[in-house]
Amino acid sequence: MSTQPAHPALLIPGPIEFDDAVLQSMGHFSESHVGPGFISVFGDTLSQLRKLFQTTDPASQPFVISGSGTLGWDLVSANLVEAGDDVLVLQSGYFSDGFADCLTTYGAIVTQVKAAPGSRPQLDEVEKALSAKNYKLLTVTHVDTSTGVLSELKKLSELVHKVSPDTLIVVDGVCSVACEEIAFDDWKLDGVVTASQKAIGCPAGLSISMFSGRAIERSQTRKTPPSSYFASMKNWTPIMKNYEAKKASYFATPSPQLVRALHTALTQILDKPLAERFARHREASDRIKKAVAELGLQQVAANPDDQAHGMTAMYLPESVKPTDILPILGKKGVVFAGGIHKEIASRYIRFGHMGVSVLDPSRNDIDKALTALKEALAECGHSKA
Numbered sequence: 331m332s333t334q335p336a337h338p339a340l341l342i343p344g345p346i347e348f349d350d351a352v353l354q355s356m357g358h359f360s361e362s363h364v365g366p367g368f369i370s371v372f373g374d375t376l377s378q379l380r381k382l383f384q385t386t387d388p389a390s391q392p393f394v395i396s397g398s399g400t401l402g403w404d405l406v407s408a409n410l411v412e413a414g415d416d417v418l419v420l421q422s423g424y425f426s427d428g429f430a431d432c433l434t435t436y437g438a439i440v441t442q443v444k445a446a447p448g449s450r451p452q453l454d455e456v457e458k459a460l461s462a463k464n465y466k467l468l469t470v471t472h473v474d475t476s477t478g479v480l481s482e483l484k485k486l487s488e489l490v491h492k493v494s495p496d497t498l499i500v501v502d503g504v505c506s507v508a509c510e511e512i513a514f515d516d517w518k519l520d521g522v523v524t525a526s527q528k529a530i531g532c533p534a535g536l537s538i539s540m541f542s543g544r545a546i547e548r549s550q551t552r553k554t555p556p557s558s559y560f561a562s563m564k565n566w567t568p569i570m571k572n573y574e575a576k577k578a579s580y581f582a583t584p585s586p587q588l589v590r591a592l593h594t595a596l597t598q599i600l601d602k603p604l605a606e607r608f609a610r611h612r613e614a615s616d617r618i619k620k621a622v623a624e625l626g627l628q629q630v631a632a633n634p635d636d637q638a639h640g641m642t643a644m645y646l647p648e649s650v651k652p653t654d655i656l657p658i659l660g661k662k663g664v665v666f667a668g669g670i671h672k673e674i675a676s677r678y679i680r681f682g683h684m685g686v687s688v689l690d691p692s693r694n695d696i697d698k699a700l701t702a703l704k705e706a707l708a709e710c711g712h713s714k715a
């Protein structure tokens with residue numbers, strides 16, 4: 331049982347509910363960021379990330395930097411592309427637009443392959459786009475948190491390696507790492523950026539990423555200096571290497587408390603086979619999606635093959651607005667999120683089901699949420715017999 335004070339179950343697509351031990355790690359006494367205790371924990375945390383991303387290639391480089399998930403976009407934009415470079419963004423919703431904006435901010439020339447809300451670019455469209463220009467980089471949102479659309483990374487990567495082998499493949503995995511399978515080496519990915527507060531289950535405040543040797547080399551052989559100071563891989567790479575080698579190093583002060591919480595979260599994650607973790611998220615997701623369908627609700631992600639396993643975005647009945655139902659759910663002790671895809675935002679809500687809410691049955695979060703959803707719909711005048 332959780333020893334946290336009673337509170338509504340936070341079932342939005344990040345931040346998620348946190349395990350007690352993870353939260354308790356945040357209460358660690360103050361320590362030097364270059365002292366032996368913290369160096370050891372930070373070094374181990376970076377090594378743990380190699381396991382989470384399933385990479386054994388020594389050239390792969392993990393980064394943990396204070397910031398939110400968005401900082402990962404800056405890291406990519408400031409180091410892996412130069413002003414004037416062409417970048418292909420596969421657009422599957424709100425967060426792909428954000429990544430495109432970030433790349434543009436740093437001078438990249440962005441071309442988007444756009445999908446209708448609830449869908450994702452198809453491989454033949456991507457192939458056509460890749461054949462038209464020489465793209466330095468391609469970005470894909472693994473799970474678009476605005477729609478619950480899941481992208482298929484393995485086949486996409488095979489395609490990119492076949493038709494445009496010099497194009498780096500970068501994944502926005504903010505809403506997928508630790509709940510969807512990501513085989514960094516096997517799928518030949520060049521970058522995956524994520525954040526602490528989603529499926530990893532650690533409080534917000536850490537940008538977490540993995541880059542391939544090829545990506546690191548790209549950052550080192552660019553003609554112009556990195557176009558950010560704080561987000562410079564040139565500044566951070568030696569720091570990460572030193573911590574992992576258990577050596578003191580300083581560029582900008584990390585948060586010892588957050589890194590300790592991340593270490594606890596990763597220790598819990600890696601305590602069991604990753605395949606089991608992904609399977610349990612899939613099972614919970616199947617159960618939730620079935621229940622949602624039985625309530626008469628359509629999912630935003632229309633194609634079952636493209637549905638994420640850590641969240642469900644569902645259209646409401648026409649007569650029910652998110653602003654009607656979300657407060658009712660809140661009163662029943664369940665926090666869901668409203669829509670954020672700009673074309674459909676007022677028509678749907680989002681249910682995040684990641685981490686302890688799925689893995690710790692003693693919390694009963696999922697059943698509680700499904701019951702609350704059913705009752706709330708009925709209170710809004712929509713009941714399905």
Ligand SMILES: *Cc1c(COP(=O)(O)O)cnc(C)c1O
Nearest residue numbers: 398399400425473475504505525
């Ligand atoms: C949440 C999210 C982000 C942004 O992360 P922040 O921590 O809010 O900066 C980016 N991409 C995806 C897919 C997300 O789900």
